[in-house]
Amino acid sequence: MILRKISFSCGHKIVSLSKRSQLKVCDFWSSTALRHNFSTSGSSLNMGKEKKLAKARAQKVENTSPISVTKDGRIQIKILAKPGAQESRVTDISAEGVGLQIAAPPVDGEANTELVKFLSSSLGVRKSDVVLDRGSRSRQKTVIVHSSSLQDVERILHSMADKN
Known part of the structure; x- marks a missing residue:
């Protein structure tokens, strides 16, 4: 539900009234956003913001895969790591990330090293081509x-997940 917000100037104060009958009085110079917005939310200025928000929501819905391409063309994979397993393997692929069991304990970065080794060998790339970003x-x-x-x-990751 979109609420229309009406703002008007009263001396050095801004009075804001929404459809829910909430009255807000703000100092005129304290809020830059209110200072420049003296119209209803249906104006052409705010319609651009609504379109941008709708576009951002649509992109979030579309991008449900944990595997994506960054702006500079590199492949980004979200990983849900489960260290301390018997063997390294892909367990599942969901919207949150690629589930990976890692055959190393989470001590002194051993699991991170094993994660990079496992992904590089599975994807058929050099270890230097796989980087732990975050x-x-x-x-x-x-x-x-x-x-x-x-x-x-x-x-490759889907075929590995299907084997398990």
């Missing part, structure tokens, strides 16, 4: 893969 001390990690295509990475 989450070195977390189970939720982001890995960047160089010199590989999105379709190849998705195909």
Whole structure:
């Protein structure tokens, strides 16, 4: 539900009244956003903001895969790491991330090293082409893969997840 907000100037104060009959009085110089917005939310100025928000929401819905391409063309994979397993393997692929069991304890970065080794050997790239971008001390990690295509990475990870 979109509420129309009407703002008007009263001396050095801004009075804001919404459809829910909430009255807000703000200092005129304290809020830059209110100072420049003296119209209803249906104006052409705010319609641009509404379109941008709708577009951003649509992109969030579309991007439900944990495997994506960054702006500079690299492959980004969201990982849900489960260290301390018997063997390294892909357990599942969901919207939150690629579930990976890692055959190393989460001590002194051993699990991160094993994660990079496992992904590089599975994807058929050099270890230097797989970089742990975020989450070195977390189970939720982001890995960047160089010199590989999105379709190849998705195909390989999905086939590994289907084996299990």
